[in-house]
Structure formats: C-alpha cells, structure tokens
Amino acid sequence: MILELKNVSFTYSRGTTYSVKALDNINLSIDEGQFIGVIGHTGSGKSTLIQHLNGLMQPTEGQVFYEGQDIWGSTNPAEQGKKKVSKKNRYDLRSLRTHVGLVFQYPENQLFETDVISDVSFGPKNQGLDETEIRRRAEEALRQTGVAEKFWKVSPFELSGGQKRRVAIAGVLAMNPKVLILDEPTAGLDPQGRDDILDQIKKLHDERGITILLVSHSMEDVANYADRIIVVNDGKIAYDGTPKEVFSHYRELEQMGLAAPQTTYIVNELAERGMDVDTTATTITEAKESILKALLEKRQLRKGETFV
Amino acid sequence: MGIIKSVKLAFDYLKYGEDESDVQKVRAIDDVTIDIEKGDFIAILGHNGSGKSTLAKHMNALLLPTEGTMWVDGIDTAKEPELWKVRQKAGMVFQNPDNQIIGSIVEEDVGFGPENMGVPTDEIWTRVEESLTKVGMIKHRDKSPNRLSGGQKQRVAIAGVVAMRPDCIVLDEPTAMLDPNGRQEVLRTVSELNEKENVTVILITHYMEEVIHADHVFVMDSGHVVMQGTPREIFSQVDRLKKLHLDVPQVTELAYELKKSGIDLPDGILTKEELVEELLRVSEKMKSKPQSKGTRSEKTSGGNKASGKARKKSNEREGTKK
Structure with a gap:
C-alpha cells in the first residue's frame, strides 16, 4: 500500500456561512502499480480528493498516509497522536510532492522557461540534484512522454497543444515520482492527441511501474485504460472496483450525472431484447467478441465452414 | 447564396x-470554399492545428482573409464599415467559459451585447x-456567474x-472544458436554438458523438476542407478519418469492427x-436461414428514413454547388 486515506473529511470555509463539506469520511487505499481511473461530475469532490494525496490540502478530519507515514503527523514516535507537531518533526511535504506528482488540468499554462528542456529541468533542479543527473532525468522524461529531440531547444510556447501538454507532464515525471496523478490530461486535445497521451501514460505505468491516478470525464478512456475505477459523488466514494463492476451500475451512475461507455448501453439493450451477450463488456473489443459469440451460437455451422 | 459563404478563402498568420x-x-x-444554408446545423471537425478555428474566426470578421472572400448573409467581411453588421449576424462562443463572461450578474452579462449595439433600455x-x-x-x-457550473456559464455565454439576435452562432469547441452533464x-x-429559432449553428468540436445529428459536416486538414457530407457519409469512412487523426463515435467503431468480422451491417451506423x-435483425436472419459468406448482400445505406432524408438534403446541396 503506497497511499492511504483514513476517515478523511474536508470542509471549505469552515465556520463561515459558506462552509461546504467537499469530502465526507473517505477511506481509501491505493496499492503500488495500480492504474486507477477517478470519475465524478464537476463539484463531486474529486479534485479536492486528489489534492489530499500529495499534501496540497490538509484534511479537516482524518489522516493521510504515504508509505505508512502520516503526512500531517509527527515523524517522532514520542510526539505521535498530538495535535501540535513541533517544526523539526514535521513530515517533509516537499519531498512528498516529488514522490506523488500532480499534473493539473491544462498544465501547459504552467510552462514558463525559455526552452523545453529547461522547463522540464526545473523540478529536478529544485530537488537539488547535480547537473548531469538533472539533464539525464529531463531527457529521459521527454523521451518517455514522446517529445522528439528536435523540440528540446525550442520555446515551449511554439509547440502545439498536445506537445505542450507532454512537456508539462515530462516536467512532473522528471522528479521521478512513484505516483502520478493526472487531472483530465486529455481535455481539449483532438482524438489522436488524446490517444497518444493516454498510450504514453499507459507505457509509463507498464515500464516504470508508476502508480497512476487518472481523473477523467471520458468513461470510454477510463474503461480502456484503468484496472480500477473510483467514483466520487457528493464528497463520498460511491463505487470502487474494476471497470466491469463499476459500469454495471450504469443506471446509478446516470443519477450522479455520469454515464457508462456507449458499448455498455449497447450490450445491455441487446441483452434486454433477448440476445445472449455479456452485459459487463465495457470496451469495443469486449463488446465485439461477445456479440460475435452470441450471433454465432444462433447459427448452425455447416461442416468445415468457418465464420470469419 | 447561403448565410455563410466563402470562395477560395486563405489566411496567413505572421510569425515574428x-x-x-x-x-x-x-x-x-x-x-x-464553403456555402452554408440558413437554418442548417453544421459541424466542423479536424485535428488540432487543422485550421478550423481560423476558419470560424472569419465567420464573424475576427480575422479577415488574406486571399479570397467571406460573405456573411451577403456582406463581404473585409469591408470595414460593415464590420459591426457582420458581428451582429454571426455571434461567437468560445471554449473557455471563464474568458467570455464579463458581467458581475448573469443578466448584466447577457445585456452587454445589445447595450453595445445601442438597443434602447426597455428593449x-x-x-x-x-x-x-x-x-x-x-x-x-440574479446570480453571480462565478457561482455557476461550466455548462451553465456556457449557456449564459x-x-x-x-x-x-444573430442569424448564426459559431461555437468553437464550446464543450471541451465541460463534464458530460455540462456538455449535454x-x-x-444549441439544438433547440437551431430547431425552434431557426438559428444557423456552426459547431466546432472534437467529440464525434456531438456531430451525429448535424445536417452537414466539414472535415478540415492542414487548412483545407478535405471531406464534407452528412454525418453518415463522413463516419462511413472510418479508416480515412483515423488517418486524419480523427475518430468515429464508439457505436460507429463497434459496428465497423463487427462488419470487418463478417457481420452484415450497413456502413456509418451512428x-x-x-x-x-x-444486430437484432442479423440475429433473426441467422436463426432462420444460415447464410454463406459469399451471398452476403453489400448494404450501404442505413435502413431508416432519417438517413434517407439527410442524404437527399446533402445531394441537393452538392447539386447547387455544381
């Protein structure tokens, strides 16, 4: 277990008339190497939730653990459980943020350096690494996000939207995080740009073993890439399971202003109308195979005949 | 001439x-070269950098052509005295809801446009x-716009x-920053405005699902219009769209995959x-009489009436152009 939330609640503007409970008693554990999709409508609390994972926000109640360590508690066992933590025993939140990298929405708005490689080097530079290591990390991150070498010396502002977004992701990746949280990394990109970014993220997950949390409005994308889906609604975790488990609740998801992938609707409609298909299919490939199978069963194959 | 018409339109950006x-x-x-009929629902597709926003900005004279001409309701947009008339005829809505709301209360924001046009207060x-x-x-x-959701802000915009009271609304990726609810x-x-008020709608989007009810679709690539037709005609060409870095709706893709596997389905299911x-039809057919691979009929048009109508409409359009 790499991250754990225990009874975490968060209230905005506590004690005022504008007080809003954004998170309500969340319990969540995240294992190393998982690829998690986080879904929820605007205002459901999902952004508040992810900002708790790298210590950008402090819960009003409850605890956040990174690798077993309470990030708002004391590092000194003698001091544990106390409300006030003395300065020297505080958890190093700065280093936590290099372990748990957060890529915000429209991260390209945060690019600022004169060329691509300097921008990506900014993170590792702040980690106090030496020149060669900074360079190595930046180059590795750029390669892994698919930014071609000819762009490294170019101003980031001259790049296309999709390329800028990759550079911004590379900037977080260069800090060598163990967990990478991406808040709608494909918003505003064209279909190809979207698939490219998601494939790169998948590659990072598979090759570097990075734990991924992908916040998305696209049910199709989450169904295609994640092995676990967390549904946030009204500050609580409404569902937590595999895509198949979660999307089987598609009617409830609609009530929450969400939906299932289109394929889920098709297989369910077919099943209702009497076809023997797998109603848990969430991707095109799954739906296709299930429909082919159902159609084939209807048909008596003649000897030697194959159905292509 | 349609409400929006361009002939050999070209535009150069200057890079310093x-x-x-x-x-x-x-x-x-x-x-x-395009010609858009009044009252149509038009969609423009194209990958990032294909030129679709540049084209859209010509429709209300935010950009003026380097070469060629753009007419909005018969007015040449390059004629400067007519600029304000053009902008009243074609209104524009952009991607980011936060960048286009200026009023501190919803109704003030909405009143800003007519006020600038010199409309009397009562009106x-x-x-x-x-x-x-x-x-x-x-x-x-009476609300402050910053207390609204993204979808609500876009509706205010x-x-x-x-x-x-424009004849035409151009929307440049209006749903890109919204969640599924807001998008809907x-x-x-937008559809209601088109149907009830007969406002011409030009929708630029990356979401293929938003395009399926359009009357006519333009696909752009490296500054050119490379495909045009009804959604069904466009989405029948799955491979071509993928080459243009585009996609088809998930339903269309599933149908396409099934067809590739030998299931007898029409092209461009939306x-x-x-x-x-x-699929239920195919299933029935398979139950009754097994069909061998060779005799499968190549059906190309969708069975329903709506598609026939759309096709006719687009044929007429093709006709007028020639």
Whole structure:
C-alpha cells in the first residue's frame, strides 16, 4: 500500500456561512502499480480528493498516509497522536510532492522557461540534484512522454497543444515520482492527441511501474485504460472496483450525472431484447467478441465452414 | 447564396522571430470554399492545428482573409464599415467559459451585447429575459456567474450572443472544458436554438458523438476542407478519418469492427438504437436461414428514413454547388 486515506473529511470555509463539506469520511487505499481511473461530475469532490494525496490540502478530519507515514503527523514516535507537531518533526511535504506528482488540468499554462528542456529541468533542479543527473532525468522524461529531440531547444510556447501538454507532464515525471496523478490530461486535445497521451501514460505505468491516478470525464478512456475505477459523488466514494463492476451500475451512475461507455448501453439493450451477450463488456473489443459469440451460437455451422 | 459563404478563402498568420524583420508567413487555411444554408446545423471537425478555428474566426470578421472572400448573409467581411453588421449576424462562443463572461450578474452579462449595439433600455431587458429563457437560465438571472457550473456559464455565454439576435452562432469547441452533464446542457441548448429559432449553428468540436445529428459536416486538414457530407457519409469512412487523426463515435467503431468480422451491417451506423436494431435483425436472419459468406448482400445505406432524408438534403446541396 503506497497511499492511504483514513476517515478523511474536508470542509471549505469552515465556520463561515459558506462552509461546504467537499469530502465526507473517505477511506481509501491505493496499492503500488495500480492504474486507477477517478470519475465524478464537476463539484463531486474529486479534485479536492486528489489534492489530499500529495499534501496540497490538509484534511479537516482524518489522516493521510504515504508509505505508512502520516503526512500531517509527527515523524517522532514520542510526539505521535498530538495535535501540535513541533517544526523539526514535521513530515517533509516537499519531498512528498516529488514522490506523488500532480499534473493539473491544462498544465501547459504552467510552462514558463525559455526552452523545453529547461522547463522540464526545473523540478529536478529544485530537488537539488547535480547537473548531469538533472539533464539525464529531463531527457529521459521527454523521451518517455514522446517529445522528439528536435523540440528540446525550442520555446515551449511554439509547440502545439498536445506537445505542450507532454512537456508539462515530462516536467512532473522528471522528479521521478512513484505516483502520478493526472487531472483530465486529455481535455481539449483532438482524438489522436488524446490517444497518444493516454498510450504514453499507459507505457509509463507498464515500464516504470508508476502508480497512476487518472481523473477523467471520458468513461470510454477510463474503461480502456484503468484496472480500477473510483467514483466520487457528493464528497463520498460511491463505487470502487474494476471497470466491469463499476459500469454495471450504469443506471446509478446516470443519477450522479455520469454515464457508462456507449458499448455498455449497447450490450445491455441487446441483452434486454433477448440476445445472449455479456452485459459487463465495457470496451469495443469486449463488446465485439461477445456479440460475435452470441450471433454465432444462433447459427448452425455447416461442416468445415468457418465464420470469419 | 447561403448565410455563410466563402470562395477560395486563405489566411496567413505572421510569425515574428527575434529580429523584427524576420517575419515568417504561415498559411493556416487555404482555398476554402464553403456555402452554408440558413437554418442548417453544421459541424466542423479536424485535428488540432487543422485550421478550423481560423476558419470560424472569419465567420464573424475576427480575422479577415488574406486571399479570397467571406460573405456573411451577403456582406463581404473585409469591408470595414460593415464590420459591426457582420458581428451582429454571426455571434461567437468560445471554449473557455471563464474568458467570455464579463458581467458581475448573469443578466448584466447577457445585456452587454445589445447595450453595445445601442438597443434602447426597455428593449435590452426584453431581450435579456427572452434569451435567458431560451437557454434555460432565467432562474439564475440574479446570480453571480462565478457561482455557476461550466455548462451553465456556457449557456449564459450563448444567451449573450442570442440577445444580439444573430442569424448564426459559431461555437468553437464550446464543450471541451465541460463534464458530460455540462456538455449535454450546452448541446441541447444549441439544438433547440437551431430547431425552434431557426438559428444557423456552426459547431466546432472534437467529440464525434456531438456531430451525429448535424445536417452537414466539414472535415478540415492542414487548412483545407478535405471531406464534407452528412454525418453518415463522413463516419462511413472510418479508416480515412483515423488517418486524419480523427475518430468515429464508439457505436460507429463497434459496428465497423463487427462488419470487418463478417457481420452484415450497413456502413456509418451512428446511434446505439440503430446498431441494436441492426444486430437484432442479423440475429433473426441467422436463426432462420444460415447464410454463406459469399451471398452476403453489400448494404450501404442505413435502413431508416432519417438517413434517407439527410442524404437527399446533402445531394441537393452538392447539386447547387455544381
């Protein structure tokens, strides 16, 4: 277990008339190497939730653990459980943020350096690494996000939207995080740009073993890439399971202003109308195979005949 | 001539280097000839950088052509005295809801357009009320825009355009920053304006699902219009779209994959309902008489009436162009 939330609640503007409970008693554990999709409508609390994972926000109640360590508690066992933590025993939140990298929405708005490689080097530079290591990390991150070498010396502002977004992701990746949280990394990109970014993220997950949390409005994308889906609604975790488990609740998801992938609707409609298909299919490939199978069963194959 | 018409439209962006004299010309759109009928729902597709936003900005004279001509309701947009007329005829809605709301209360924001046009005060209030009702935001008229959701903000932005009573609304990726709910709100609003008020809609989007009900689709690539037709005609060409870095709706892709595996389905299936009906039909047929691979009929047109109508409409359009 790499991250754990225990009874975490968060209230905005506590004690005022504008007080809003954004998170309500969340319990969540995240294992190393998982690829998690986080879904929820605007205002459901999902952004508040992810900002708790790298210590950008402090819960009003409850605890956040990174690798077993309470990030708002004391590092000194003698001091544990106390409300006030003395300065020297505080958890190093700065280093936590290099372990748990957060890529915000429209991260390209945060690019600022004169060329691509300097921008990506900014993170590792702040980690106090030496020149060669900074360079190595930046180059590795750029390669892994698919930014071609000819762009490294170019101003980031001259790049296309999709390329800028990759550079911004590379900037977080260069800090060598163990967990990478991406808040709608494909918003505003064209279909190809979207698939490219998601494939790169998948590659990072598979090759570097990075734990991924992908916040998305696209049910199709989450169904295609994640092995676990967390549904946030009204500050609580409404569902937590595999895509198949979660999307089987598609009617409830609609009530929450969400939906299932289109394929889920098709297989369910077919099943209702009497076809023997797998109603848990969430991707095109799954739906296709299930429909082919159902159609084939209807048909008596003649000897030697194959159905292509 | 349609409400929006362009002939051999081209536009160059100027790119300045370190040195002021070092100016590069980048052609963003080239040789674009389109003709859009009043009352149509038009969609423009294309990958990032294909020139679709540049084209859209010509439709309300935010950009003026480097070569060729753009007419909005018969007015040449390059004729400067007509600029304001053009902008009243074609209103524009952009991607980011936060960048286009300026009023501190919803109704003030909506009144901004007509006020600038010199509409009398009483008339402004009538228009504000009317347009907020049309987009379904009348009960939020006294609210501060920053307390609204993304979808609601976009509807306020649309109301602001509607209050100027344009013949045509150009929306440049209006749903890109919205969640599924917000997207639906905005699309429903836009479709209603199109159907009930006969406002011409030009929708630029990356979401293929938003395009399936359009009357006509233009696909752009490197500054040119490379494909045009009804959604069904466009989405029948799955491989070509993928080459253009585009996609097809998930339903269409599933149908396409099934067809590749030998299931007898028409090309360009657009909705869940259509696919379900077609599959049930195939299933029935298979039960009754097994069909061998060679005799499978190559059906190309969808069975329903709507598609026939759309096809006819687009044929007529093709006809007028020639």
